[in-house]
Amino acid sequence: MDNPGVPERKILGFQLPPKVVWTKRTKADLRTGLLFLSPWLIGFFAFTLYPMLVSLYYSFTIYHSKRAPEWVGLENYLKLFSDQKFFISLNNTIYMVVIAVPLGLFASFLCALLLNLKVRGQAFYRVVYFLPSIVPTVAGTILFLWLLNPQVGLVNTLLARLGIDGPNWMADPNWAKPALILLGMWGMGGTIIIYLSGLQDVPTSLIEAAELDGANWFQRLWYITIPMVSPITLFNLITGMIGMFQYFAQAYVVGGGDNLGRPLNSTLFYSVYLYQNAFLFLKMGYASAMAWILFVIILCFTLLLLKVSDRFTYYAG
Amino acid sequence: MKKPFFLLSCMVILSIMLSACGAAKPAEPTVLRVWIQWGDNPQQIQTLFDKYTALSGIKVEVTAPIEDDKVLPALTGSNPPDILVLSGGDLAKSFYKEGLVDELSSAIKTGNIDTADMFPAPLSQCQQGELTLCLPWGTDAYALFWNKDLFEAAGLDPEKPPSTMEELVEYADKLTIVGADGKLEQVGFIPDHSWSHNDLYVRNFGGFWYNNEGTQLTTNSQAMIDALTWQQQFYTKYGVTNLQAFSSGFGEYGSPDAPFYAGKVAMMVEGEWQVGPNFIPALKPELNYGVVAFPPPAAHPERAGTIVNQGTVVVIPSGAANKDASAKLLAWMMSPAIVAEEFCFNANLPTSKKAAADPCFKDMGPKFQVFVDLMSSPNAYAVINTPLSFELNDALSSAEEAILYTGADPKTTLDAVQAEFEPKFNEMMKK
Numbered sequence: 001m002d003n004p005g006v007p008e009r010k011i012l013g014f015q016l017p018p019k020v021v022w023t024k025r026t027k028a029d030l031r032t033g034l035l036f037l038s039p040w041l042i043g044f045f046a047f048t049l050y051p052m053l054v055s056l057y058y059s060f061t062i063y064h065s066k067r068a069p070e071w072v073g074l075e076n077y078l079k080l081f082s083d084q085k086f087f088i089s090l091n092n093t094i095y096m097v098v099i100a101v102p103l104g105l106f107a108s109f110l111c112a113l114l115l116n117l118k119v120r121g122q123a124f125y126r127v128v129y130f131l132p133s134i135v136p137t138v139a140g141t142i143l144f145l146w147l148l149n150p151q152v153g154l155v156n157t158l159l160a161r162l163g164i165d166g167p168n169w170m171a172d173p174n175w176a177k178p179a180l181i182l183l184g185m186w187g188m189g190g191t192i193i194i195y196l197s198g199l200q201d202v203p204t205s206l207i208e209a210a211e212l213d214g215a216n217w218f219q220r221l222w223y224i225t226i227p228m229v230s231p232i233t234l235f236n237l238i239t240g241m242i243g244m245f246q247y248f249a250q251a252y253v254v255g256g257g258d259n260l261g262r263p264l265n266s267t268l269f270y271s272v273y274l275y276q277n278a279f280l281f282l283k284m285g286y287a288s289a290m291a292w293i294l295f296v297i298i299l300c301f302t303l304l305l306l307k308v309s310d311r312f313t314y315y316a317g
Numbered sequence: 318m319k320k321p322f323f324l325l326s327c328m329v330i331l332s333i334m335l336s337a338c339g340a341a342k343p344a345e346p347t348v349l350r351v352w353i354q355w356g357d358n359p360q361q362i363q364t365l366f367d368k369y370t371a372l373s374g375i376k377v378e379v380t381a382p383i384e385d386d387k388v389l390p391a392l393t394g395s396n397p398p399d400i401l402v403l404s405g406g407d408l409a410k411s412f413y414k415e416g417l418v419d420e421l422s423s424a425i426k427t428g429n430i431d432t433a434d435m436f437p438a439p440l441s442q443c444q445q446g447e448l449t450l451c452l453p454w455g456t457d458a459y460a461l462f463w464n465k466d467l468f469e470a471a472g473l474d475p476e477k478p479p480s481t482m483e484e485l486v487e488y489a490d491k492l493t494i495v496g497a498d499g500k501l502e503q504v505g506f507i508p509d510h511s512w513s514h515n516d517l518y519v520r521n522f523g524g525f526w527y528n529n530e531g532t533q534l535t536t537n538s539q540a541m542i543d544a545l546t547w548q549q550q551f552y553t554k555y556g557v558t559n560l561q562a563f564s565s566g567f568g569e570y571g572s573p574d575a576p577f578y579a580g581k582v583a584m585m586v587e588g589e590w591q592v593g594p595n596f597i598p599a600l601k602p603e604l605n606y607g608v609v610a611f612p613p614p615a616a617h618p619e620r621a622g623t624i625v626n627q628g629t630v631v632v633i634p635s636g637a638a639n640k641d642a643s644a645k646l647l648a649w650m651m652s653p654a655i656v657a658e659e660f661c662f663n664a665n666l667p668t669s670k671k672a673a674a675d676p677c678f679k680d681m682g683p684k685f686q687v688f689v690d691l692m693s694s695p696n697a698y699a700v701i702n703t704p705l706s707f708e709l710n711d712a713l714s715s716a717e718e719a720i721l722y723t724g725a726d727p728k729t730t731l732d733a734v735q736a737e738f739e740p741k742f743n744e745m746m747k748k
Contacts, residue, residue, distance in 0.1 A: 065393040066416040066635070084737075151566025171561045173722075258512075260711075264718050279386060281708040282411055 055288040063284035076289035088265050089273035096247055100181045101240040108188045112195035133189030141253040144183045173266035180250055191236050198232035227314040234309045245298050246271050346639045348376045349646055354404040356381030369649050392417040397634035399643045406442035406630045407706040409451040414704040418632040421449045428648025436692050438626045439668045442699040453668040455660040456628030457588045458688050459517050465605040467583040481615040492583035501563040506584045508548035514586045516625040518544040520698055521613050527701045534742040537731035545720045545727040552721045573600045589688035593664020608684045610691055622694035705745055709738055
C-alpha cells in the first residue's frame with residue numbers, strides 16, 4: 001500500500017482512489033473542473049446517457065412510433081431466450097471474437113516486429129502496411145468480394161495455379177466468416193502502429209543485456225519483448241473484442257441490405273440482427289433488449305479480461 | 318404604465334385568436350415534398366412533378382431515391398414528406414399499424430381517384446379488409462425468357478418455349494452443359510436466378526404463404542412444399558457447390574455480361590423492364606430471345622398466365638401538414654396520363670387500365686405487350702402483405718436457402734417456420 005495512513009477501498013477487487021476530504025478549496029476546484037468539462041458533460045448526458053436510459057426503458061416495452069410504449073416487463077428478454085436467430089447471431093459473433101481478435105493481434109504483432117527491423121525502405125513498408133486501414137470500410141469490403149469471387153477472383157485464380165480448388169468463399173456458409181476474418185486482417189494497420197510504438201519503447205538496455213547473457217532471438221522475444229508490450233496487447237485485445245462484438249458494417253455490405261445474414265445466417269452477427277429487429281421488423285423494444293444484453297456481455301468480458309490481465313500484463317512503471 | 322400593458326395583452330390575444338382561425342383551415346401550401354424510395358433518374362422524376370407545379374402553382378420538391386433509413390425517422394418526426402412512394406407494399410401495412418400513414422378512403426374521395434380503373438392485383442397489395450392503406454403507382458410482373466439460339470444448339474425448337482413446369486425441367490436438362498472437368502459451362506435454368514421467385518412458383522402450385530385474405534398463415538401448405546421441392550431438384554441435379562461456383566462468376570446485373578445475355582443461362586424468370594430500352598435492347602441488342610408467361614404444372618393448365626405483381630405504392634404520412642393538398646397531388650399522380658408517362662419512361666407496368674392502353678406501351682414492342690396483357694390475366698395476383706411481412710419474408714428466405722443449398726427437407730423446414738410464426742401471426746391478428 002502506498003499510503004499507510006489512508007484505508008484501502010476496493011470494489012469487485014478493483015482499487016478505488018482514496019476518499020476526498022471536502023474543503024472550500026476542493027469544492028472550488030470541483031466547480032471549475034466541472035465548468036471546463038461542461039461541453040463534454042452536456043454532450044454525454046444528452047447524446048449518450050439519456051438515449052441509453054431511454055433504451056433501457058424501451059427494452060421493457062413494445063415500442064410504438066406514434067403511440068405510448070406498452071409496458072411488458074421482462075417479455076422482450078424472455079422472448080430472446082427462445083429466439084433461435086438470437087443464439088445464431090450470438091454464436092457467429094463469439095466465433096469472430098474468439099478467432100478473429102487473437103488472430104488479428106498475432107498477425108499485427110508479427111507485422112509490427114517485421115516493420116521494426118532496421119532495413120532499407122523501412123518507412124515505405126510501414127506506409128504500405130498502413131494503407132489498407134485508410135480505405136473506407138464499404139470500398140474495402142466490395143474490393144474483397146471481388147478478390148474472393150470463386151470464379152473470377154484473384155485469390156481463387158492464384159489457388160488454381162497451385163492446383164488448389166478454391167472455396168466458394170462468401171457463398172459458402174463454412175467459408176463466409178473466414179473470408180470476413182481475412183478482410184479484417186487486411187485492415188489491421190491501426191493495431192500494427194500501436195504495436196510498433198510499443199516495440200520502440202522496449203528498452204534496448206534489456207535486449208543488449210540478454211544478448212550478452214547469450215539469449216537467442218526467440219528468447220529475447222519471449223522473455224523481454226512480449227512482456228514489455230503486454231499492456232499494448234491488453235489494450236488491443238479489449239478494444240478489438242469490443243469492436244468485434246459490435247461487428248456490423250462489413251456484414252451489412254456483404255448482405256447488400258436485402259440479404260443480411262446470408263448465406264444460411266452465417267454472417268448474421270449480433271449487431272446485424274439487432275439492426276434488423278429495430279429498423280426492418282420495427283421491433284424497437286426487442287432491439288433495445290438485445291442492445292442491453294450486448295452491453296452486459298461486453299461489460300462482463302471486459303471486466304474478466306482486466307481481472308485476468310494481472311497475470312500476463314507487465315507495467316514497467 | 319398600465320395602458321400600454323393592456324394594449325399589448327389585447328394584441329397578443331387577438332393575434333392568437335387570428336392564428337387559431339387560420340389553423341382551422343390551413344392555407345394552401347406553397348411547397349409539397351415527395352419522397353420516392355427508388356429512382357435511377359431523379360431529374361426525370363422532378364421534371365414530371367414540375368408539370369404539377371405548372372398546373373397548380375404549388376412547387377413540388379422530389380427526393381429520389383430516398384435512403385431507407387431516413388424514412389422511419391421522418392415518419393415518426395414532426396416534418397414528414399407530404400407524399401411517400403414506397404418501393405413495395407410490404408412496409409405500408411407495418412406503417413399503418415404503427416399509425417405512421419393514413420388510411421386513404423377520404424383522400425380517394427377528395428381527389429376523386431377512380432380505383433375501378435386500377436388492375437385488381439396491384440391494388441390488392443394495398444387493401445386490408447375494407448381499408449385502403451396505399452395506392453399502387455407502377456408495378457412489376459415476371460415471365461419466362463428463353464434464348465432461341467441456345468435452344469437451337471440444344472436441338473430444341475427455338476420458337477417453342479416450355480408449356481409446363483415439367484417440360485421446363487426437361488428442357489433445362491437438355492440446355493445444361495457440363496465440361497470435361499465436371500464444372501458447369503452452361504445452365505438451362507436456375508430457379509432463384511438474380512433473386513427468389515418463390516412467389517411465382519407457389520402461385521403456380523395453387524397457393525401462397527398466406528391464404529388469399531391474408532388472415533391465415535400457410536407457410537407449410539402443400540403448394541409451398543411443392544414449389545420448393547420443384548426448385549430444389551435443380552440444385553440436387555447440378556450440385557449445389559458446382560451451381561454456386563458457376564453463378565458466382567456471372568457478370569453484373571444490368572451489364573452486357575449478365576448471364577442470360579452472355580449465353581450462360583438459357584432460360585430465366587425476369588421482369589418487364591428487361592425488354593425496355595434500358596436493358597436488353599441497350600445492352601445486348603443482338604440477343605435472340607423470346608418472352609412468355611411462366612408455364613403452369615401439367616396437371617393445372619387453368620393456371621396458365623399466372624403472375625405475381627409487386628411494385629411502387631404511394632402513402633400519405635399521418636403527420637403530413639396539409640392532407641387536402643397531399644390528396645390532390647396523389648390524385649394527379651394516379652391519373653392515367655401521368656401513370657403512363659412515368660412508367661413508359663421507366664419501362665415498368667402501369668397500374669391503371671386506361672394508362673395501359675396508352676400507345677407508348679405498344680411502341681415498346683410485342684415482348685413488352687406480353688407483360689401488359691398478363692396484367693389482365695385471371696391468374697394475376699399480388700404479393701400478400703401483412704404487418705409481419707418483413708420478419709416472415711426473412712425467415713422464408715432462410716428456409717429457401719436451407720432447402721436449395723443444403724438439401725434440407727422442404728416439409729420439415731416449412732413446418733418449423735409455421736411453428737415459429739403461427740403464434741406471432743395469431744397475436745398480430747388479435748390486435
